[in-house]
């Protein structure tokens with residue numbers, strides 16, 4: 001049977017990259033199975049053929065009933081009643097409303113909401129030029145990983161780190177608040193294969209038992225939010241034991257002596273008290289980290305989407321500097337790629353009239369009274385904090401909402417005008433990601449479904465109707481990208497379909513001192529602490545703490561049309577369940593200070609007492625997205641407060 005299927009798969013000799021917001025940015029071969037097109041994993045650039053359940057059904061998703069195929073106008077946007085209209089009518093109405101708002105209120109009442117639904121250079125970036133030119137208001141893109149990016153910049157200048165080859169060269173990998181078995185499949189499978197061959201040891205640091213902890217040689221379960229103590233305690237231990245690399249520190253770092261003095265207070269007793277880890281566990285971890293070199297720490301994003309997140313990432317990032325590894329971590333490599341995304345986006349065309357925190361749009365919509373809202377590549381009503389409050393604003397009579405979407409997302413269902421967008425399978429684009437340094441020239445493999453159009457064409461149509469003929473909007477994006485890459489890489493890209501793009505050298509630092517700064521000058525300038533001072537997130541006792549995880553079958557809210565809704569499961573420790581008379585499968589009411597939802601309890605010791613885990617973007621038994629529990633809040637250091645909200649749980 002297996003042989004038969006394999007014989008029927010035919011490769012079409014084309015490559016296409018997945019542009020989703022995901023570490024891997026997989027490159028697939030386009031194949032045919034029983035007369036149907038499929039995406040097959042390729043070995044480029046990771047060296048192993050692995051992909052995820054989303055890629056396996058991506059073509060079906062593009063052809064699913066949930067596609068937006070035509071432009072629609074709302075008859076009643078709250079109850080999602082729409083009528084079909086022509087593209088001309090849709091674009092005319094959008095342009096008239098946009099002109100009215102610009103003339104009457106100015107660009108600060110025009111808000112663009114976008115994110116990484118498709119990371120293509122044309123789809124995501126070039127299509128923003130109109131909005132920069134108009135100086136529309138926008139968000140700071142801080143919902144996902146930007147707090148940690150800032151943390152790394154404070155000590156290293158720019159945020160970038162290990163490339164794939166180093167995953168193959170390392171003797172030890174530390175997955176710190178990172179669950180790659182689910183969120184970065186290549187990373188996990190390379191590590192797993194090498195571990196089976198006894199070439200690699202794995203440490204996982206996560207309070208929760210996850211799919212990734214299965215391959216851990218050492219699994220540390222610090223108390224939620226206490227990682228900063230563990231990292232600073234490890235730094236102190238390395239210094240006290242004189243395990244640090246003196247030559248490296250002399251040549252490549254500044255501020256070591258002061259850091260060594262400052263970090264002394266994080267002794268084993270304090271770290272053990274704060275993390276609830278045994279002293280011996282901490283010692284084993286540090287001794288292994290120091291012994292097995294070269295090594296790499298993969299810093300996940302989950303640990304920084306909360307108060308204290310910046311300093312947590314900072315503290316972890318300083319460990320490689322102590323043991324003499326140049327950027328011995330991976331977090332995000334988008335800063336390391338020598339590609340001028342700002343130029344492609346057109347950030348030079350005009351300053352946004354206003355920038356609001358992405359995690360707080362629920363609050364800022366009310367505060368700033370935006371009149372015209374243009375949304376693409378993001379589904380705020382599914383993924384941003386406090387979607388009920390966002391919805392209440394979107395459905396106001398005096399607010400005009402346009403959503404350009406491939407699918408009927410939560411947000412599309414409540415727009416004034418919905419425009420059908422082509423999926424990445426139906427448009428040409430250049431794809432880069434935030435891990436590997438390959439750029440892929442995606443050529444469409446399907447015709448646009450229904451009347452769907454790409455983002456660039458729509459931008460140009462709106463510009464024309466506004467009477468704008470600025471060269472930046474109408475120039476050929478291929479030329480812009482060619483100029484940005486240089487002729488030789490561009491030609492290679494056109495010929496082979498993919499090319500490596502230049503990457504900043506790892507042994508250099510873009511700080512003021514050109515060295516790794518244990519004591520950060522930039523932090524002082526920004527009014528932050530020069531050393532990563534911890535905060536205690538929670539006092540003991542009282543409420544339970546809710547953290548989020550990803551679903552393997554979904555990317556946030558995508559793929560529900562294929563795999564069903566994101567699971568409504570609440571993982572709860574048996575002790576916490578028992579106290580509340582909750583049994584496996586019970587409906588439970590989860591109450592935060594913002595809202596409440598009903599979920600289904602899964603009683604398990606995979607989560608420690610005091611902690612609860614739910615799927616991000618889950619739809620509750622009572623039909624709400626789980627983010628209704630989260631108030632739109634950012635910390636005083638602007639970290640989005642998403643992970644670790646306090647809740648009460650009752651049997652429903």
Ligand SMILES: Nc1nc2c(c(=O)[nH]1)N[C@H]1C(S)=C(S)[C@@H](COP(=O)(O)OP(=O)(O)OC[C@H]3O[C@@H](n4cnc5c(=O)[nH]c(N)nc54)[C@H](O)[C@@H]3O)O[C@H]1N2
Nearest residue numbers: 177178179183205206208225300301302550552554555556
């Ligand atoms: N299948 C799938 N893959 C995805 C996505 C998806 O939606 N689905 N989304 C993509 C995107 S946009 C992102 S940002 C990434 C996110 O992917 P990851 O970086 O892996 O982040 P999370 O899934 O948020 O959290 C990872 C782990 O951090 C742990 N954690 C939470 N708080 C703490 C803490 O205080 N300390 C420690 N040590 N651990 C903690 C959680 O238990 C969890 O297991 O995944 C990407 N990949």
Ligand SMILES: Nc1nc2c(c(=O)[nH]1)N[C@H]1C(S)=C(S)[C@@H](COP(=O)(O)OP(=O)(O)OC[C@H]3O[C@@H](n4cnc5c(=O)[nH]c(N)nc54)[C@H](O)[C@@H]3O)O[C@H]1N2
Nearest residue numbers: 117118144377378379383404405406409421548556557616
């Ligand atoms: N509670 C909680 N909330 C979270 C998180 C969490 O851990 N916990 N994680 C946060 C993180 S890390 C992130 S990154 C955000 C993600 O938040 P979002 O970016 O809103 O996530 P998605 O649901 O993937 O939405 C992307 C949308 O883009 C659309 N799209 C895809 N391709 C195209 C295209 O080519 N053209 C157009 N026009 N549209 C397209 C998809 O159909 C989809 O509706 O969620 C955040 N929200």
Ligand code: SF4
Nearest residue numbers: 018022025026052055
């Ligand atoms: S969602 Fe991620 S793992 Fe899946 S195909 Fe796309 S890039 Fe690869």
Ligand SMILES: [Mo]
Nearest residue numbers: 021143144145
């Ligand atoms: Mo993200």
